[in-house]
Amino acid sequence: IVEASLPVMISEVREINQPRYPTVLMRLMSEDAKVTIWNNKVMNLAEETIGLKGSATQVRRIFSPERTKGELLGDGVKQPEETAHLLINTLLKKDIISL
Helix, strand or coil, rough: CCCCCCCCCCCCCCCCCCCCCCCCHHHHHHHHHCCCCCCHHHHHHCHCCCHHHHHCCCCCCCCCCCCCCCEEEEEEEHHHHHHHHHHHHHHCCCCCCCC
């Protein structure tokens, strides 16, 4: 949850969910990296507190949500203030944010 005082600008970059390729230097450094494995042999936890037995919830099914139609806001609006007001009002009407 992010809290901010108004006015606020909400934005994202086009590559938000696209993984980046590592640089050559990072690739070389990763070959020498020591990976610490934390398992129950190291942690010494009670078997009934970990894994499926220790989980408070059970996953019944995994699914991808249906794609919904996007919405363009401020089409033809020239002033950023008008677009910001339109965005805030739309988010308020849809109960995504509240004041």
